[in-house]
Amino acid sequence: MSALPSDESAALDGILQRHRHDPTRLLQILIDAQDIAGWLPAPVLTRIAAGLDIPRARVEGVAGFYSFLYTRPVGRYRVLFSDNITDRMLGNAELLDALCRKLWIEPGKMSEDGLVSVTTTSCTGLCDQGPAMLVNGQAIGQLNHRRINEIAEMIRQQRPLELWPAEFFQVDDNIRLKGALLGLEMAPGEALKAAIARGPEGWLAEMQASNLRGRGGAGFATAVKWASARNAPGELKVIVCNADEGEPGTFKDRVLLNRYADLVFEGMSLAAWAVGAGEGFVYLRGEYRYLRPQLEAVLACRREAGLLGKNILGQPGFDFDIQIHLGAGAYVCGEESALIESLEGKRGTPRIRPPFPVIKGYLGRPTVVNNVETLAKTCLVALHGGADFAATGTAQSAGTKLISISGDCAMPGIYEYPFGAQISRILEDCGASDTQAIQVGGASGICLASYEFQRRIAYEDVPTAGAFMIFDGTRDLFEVARAFIHFFAHESCGFCTPCRVGTSLLKGFMDKLADGHGAKADLNDIDWIDRLLKNASHCGLGSASPNPVIDTLQKFRPAYERRLVSLDFEPAFDLDAALAEARQLTARNDPGAHLKTHEEEEEK
Amino acid sequence: MSTLPARKLRVATASLAGCFGCHMSFLDIDEHLFELVDIIEFDRSPLTDIKEVGPCDIGIIEGGVCNSENVHVLREFRRNCKTLIALGACAVNGGLPAQRNHIPLAECLREVYQFRPGVENGQIPNDPELPLPLDKVRPIHEVVRIDYFIPGCPPSGPAIWKFLTDLIAGRTPRLTGGLLHYD
Amino acid sequence: MTKQFLLDGQPVPFEDGQTVLEAARAAGHYIPSLCWHKDFPPHGSCKLCVVKAAGRHVSACATPAKEGWEVESNTPEINGERRGLLQMLLVEGNHFCPSCEKSGDCELQALGYEYEVLTPRFRHFFPDRPVDASHPDVLLDFNRCIFCELCVRASRDIDGKSVFALTGRGIDKHLVVNAESGRLADTDFAKTDRAANICPVGVILHKRVGFAVPIGERTFDLATISEKTLKEGSS
C-alpha cells in the first residue's frame, strides 16, 4: 500500500469521521475526498476502503462510475462545457476551441503543468442562459468570446474562483409565466399545518382527490405511491426528493430549488406525514452543487422553526428530517432505483423491479421517490384542497406544469401552464418563429414536427417532464438526434447488453452518416438497433434512447437520406484513414498509399 | 422437383489475410469434389491460373482485410460475384491476424523490420509497389457487403459441402447438428 | 389446482414466486440465459432470457410467472433479438475462439451455435484489455468478459472475499480486482474459490489445464446448451 502525505491523510480521516465511517455515505465521502487534491489517487481509495471496512474493489467500482469523480489527475481548474444541443446551437464548440487555444491545451487532456483541463459534460441545466460551463463545480452561463478571454486570463493568473467577477456566477431564474405554483406565496409551515389538521388519512384522501400525478416523467399517481409506502411493512420509511434533473433541456427543478426551496421541503414533510416516514433525502445532481449552501440554510431555518426534527409543529411522534445527498454526474441516477443505489453509496445501476421502491427501497425500507415539482405541488393541495387542484388542467392531467423552454425563441425560461395548453400557444408566448420542430420531454421525449403543433401538453397527449427545446428552420434535425444519441451512449450505465452495446453501435452509425459514409443498409441497421433497445433494455434510459432517432427518421427522413452516399453499402470504417498511420511510418503519399472509402470513386 | 441449372456455376476464391487453411479444408471435401466439379467451374482461385476475377456466380473469401491490396481484391470480388461468402474465422471476424489489433501498428512494423534478431539496419519498407497495412485487421463484412458466412478455423469439409450444396440447390444454407463451429 | 401460464401455446405449471425461466425449464422448455445461475438471485443484465409476456418484453429470469399469461419465447422475433444480443457481446469484446482455452466449454459460444449465429454482423470494437497473468494458478483474460458479474457475486456472497468488482460506466465498464496494484496476485484469490470456477466464458482460466480435455470432447461437443440445460434441470 502506498503512503499518503500526512496532511492529506489527516484531511481524509476528518472526512471519514464526519461521515461516521458509514459505507452508505461512500459517494459523499468520495466527493469530499476529491476536494483534497482535485482527484482521487489510488492510495486514497485504498485508505477509504480501509476506513469503511469494505473491499477496495467496491470503492474503485463506485469511483469509476460517476463522471465527476476522477481516478486520474485533472487540472486544478476543471472546465466542463455543457454539451446539450442547445449549447451546441449557441456555439459552445467554437468557444471550447478558443479557450483551449488560449491555454495551449488539447480538449480532454490536462495541461502539462497540471493547471487546467477542458472538456465537455452532459447538459448542465442552464439551457435558458447558455452556452454554459462548470468550473470546479461552479456554473457560468451566457458564455461568449469576451467571457472566454477573461476566463483564460484568470486561469493563467491562477486567480482563485472566489475572486472571479461575481456576475459570472449569477444564475438567472428567468421565470416568464407564473401560474398557481410559481404565484404561490406561502409562509413556511402553512401547508403542513393544514395537512396535520386533517390527520394522515384525511390528508391522503385529499391527495387522492387532487389527482396529482408525478412530474418527473412517468406520471404515476402520487397518492397511490404514498398509500403503497404507507401500507408497506416496515417501521422506517423514507421520502426522497428526486432533484437529479438530468434530462437534457430541463431546468425547472433548478429554479424551484433556487427560489422555492421552502415549498419543496414542505412537500417532503407533507409526504412524510402521509406515509409515516422519518427520514428524507434530497438527491441533488452534482451539476447543481452550487445550490447546496443555500439549501442547507433553508433546512436550518426550518429546523429552527420546528418544521423539521422531532415532534414537528408540536405533533407528538411526527419526527422527520432531511439531508442533502450529492450526485456526481450520472444521468441514470435520476431513475428511481438507480438513485436509491446511489443513495446507498453504490454504483447507480437500476434494480430489478419488482420489488418497487415503495415496498423495498433505500436500505430495504419503503421509499417514496418524487420529483421536485411534484413535491412542491402538494403544498397547493394541502392549502386549497384536492378538489380545487383537480379543477385545473384536463380530465387525466390535473393542475399545472412547469415547462423549461430553450432553443430558438426570444424568451427562454420557465413557463407555468395548466395542462392542456396547446403547443402553438406556448411557441407564441415565448416568441418562437419559423419553428421547424420541438423536442418535448428532453432527449428521451418526443420530437414534434410543425404539423403537430396543435397538440396539447398532457399525459394523454404530449407528456413531458418539462423540457421544451425549439428548433427553427435553420436547424438540422439529424444533428439534433445525433447529439442526443451521443448523450445516451455517454450516460448508459452499462449494466445490460442492449443498452451498453446498442447505444454505442447507434452512435457509431450516426457518426458514420455524419462523416459522409452512410449507406441505405445503415438505415436498416439503425432501425433494427432502435427496436432492440426499445424492447430489451433493462431500464427507461435504454428503452427511451432510440426515441430521437425513431422520431426524426420518421418525420425528417430527408435529413438522413441526404447524407447517404450509397443506396447499398459503405464500409464500416474510413478506409483511407485506416492507412494514415502506415503512410506516416513509411513517409509515402503516392496514389497507391490511399484508398477511397466510397468505392464508386475508385479507378476500375 | 427442381433441377440444377444446366450451366455450370462459376466460382472464384481468394485468400486475403488468411493461412490457406480454409482452402485446404475446401479441398477436404474429398470425393464430393468430383460431384462439385460437375456443377461448378473455377474462375480466379489459388486452384487455377486465372489472375483476374471475372463475372461469377459465387465468390468465396478466406482471410480478413489487413492491407490495401486486400481491399482491392475484395472489391473486385464484390463487383463480379453475385453471391459473396466469408469463409472461415479470419474472414468472419478478423481471426488470428486481428490479434495484432491491440498493438499499435508502428510497434508491429518496427518489431518485424527493425528489432528482429538478425535484421541489421532494418527499415520499414516504403516501396510504392507494396500495399500499405491498415491500422487494424478487419473482418471482410466491414469493407463490402457479404451475403453468407461460414465460421470455423477452419470450417470442416462437411460444413463447407453442406453449405454450398444448400446454396446451389436454392435452400437457405444452415449449419446445424454440430457443423457450426467457431474454432 | 396448480397455476399455469402458456409458453408458446404450451401450458406450463408454476408455483408462486417461481420465475418464468424456472417454471419453463422445470417443465422441459428451454429459455436461454447467460447471467442467471441457480445458486444466485437473478441479475438481469445479459437479456438473453428475453421473452414477450402479455405483449411486453421482460427478462424471464427475473420475472415472476403470472397465472394465465401468454408468453412467447421460441419465435422468430424473440430468437432474432437473442441473436442480436449475442452478436453485440461478440463485437464488444475480443473473441477469437480458436485460441481460447474455453472453446467447447463456453456458454457464449454454445449459445452462438444454438441460435445459429454465423456472423458478428456489426463493427468490431476491438477494445484494448490487457490480460492479468500475475496469479500463480489463474489467468484473467478480460478480452472475453460479458459482465455477467457471476465472479463478482460468487466472490462476495460465497467466498466472502470480494475479489472482483466492476468499475467504469457504459461501454467503458470493466472488471477490476481487489488490489491497489490492480493485480490478481495481490489479492487473496485462490483457485478453489467459487469465483474461480464460475465464469461462463473464457476470462477466469486455470493455468496449465487449458487443453486437458481435447477439443471435440468438451461440454458442448457432447450436447447442445439447450439439451444440457434441460437435462441438468430434470436431474
Ligand SMILES: Cc1cc2nc3c(=O)[nH]c(=O)nc-3n(C[C@H](O)[C@H](O)[C@H](O)COP(=O)(O)O)c2cc1C
Ligand atoms: C433514465 C431516467 C432518468 C430519470 N431522471 C429523472 C430526474 O432527473 N428527475 C425525476 O424527477 N425523475 C426522473 N426519472 C423518473 C424517476 O424514475 C421517477 O419516476 C420519478 O422521480 C418519480 O417521481 P414523480 O412520481 O414525482 O414523477 C428518470 C427516469 C429514468 C428512466
Ligand code: SF4
Ligand atoms: S438500459 Fe442502459 S442505463 Fe438502463 S440498466 Fe441497461 S445499460 Fe443501464
Ligand code: SF4
Ligand atoms: S470466451 Fe467463448 S466466445 Fe469468447 S473466444 Fe472464448 S470460446 Fe470463443
Ligand code: SF4
Ligand atoms: S469474468 Fe466471467 S464471470 Fe466475471 S463478469 Fe466477466 S464473464 Fe462474468
Ligand code: FES
Ligand atoms: S439470464 Fe436473464 S438477463 Fe441474463
